[in-house]
Amino acid sequence: MNNTQRVNGAQFAWIGFAMGIACMVGLFIYGLISSTPGMLVMSSSVAAMLGALWVSTSVAAKKRAQK
Numbered sequence: 001m002n003n004t005q006r007v008n009g010a011q012f013a014w015i016g017f018a019m020g021i022a023c024m025v026g027l028f029i030y031g032l033i034s035s036t037p038g039m040l041v042m043s044s045s046v047a048a049m050l051g052a053l054w055v056s057t058s059v060a061a062k063k064r065a066q067k
Helices: 014-034 037-066
Strands: none
Touching: 014 037
């Protein structure tokens, strides 16, 4: 049996979600500084959506990689 690990997309799928959440945190901070309530709502909503999408994608990718 070959013990070398296979490289699959599941190992790198988190990068885009983490960068998106980092950008939304930056926009949230900018919204706090500039007192823009719309920016706060949109950045927090998109960050929450990205977090939920990250979790669901990683679970599906891990299940698929085990097969």
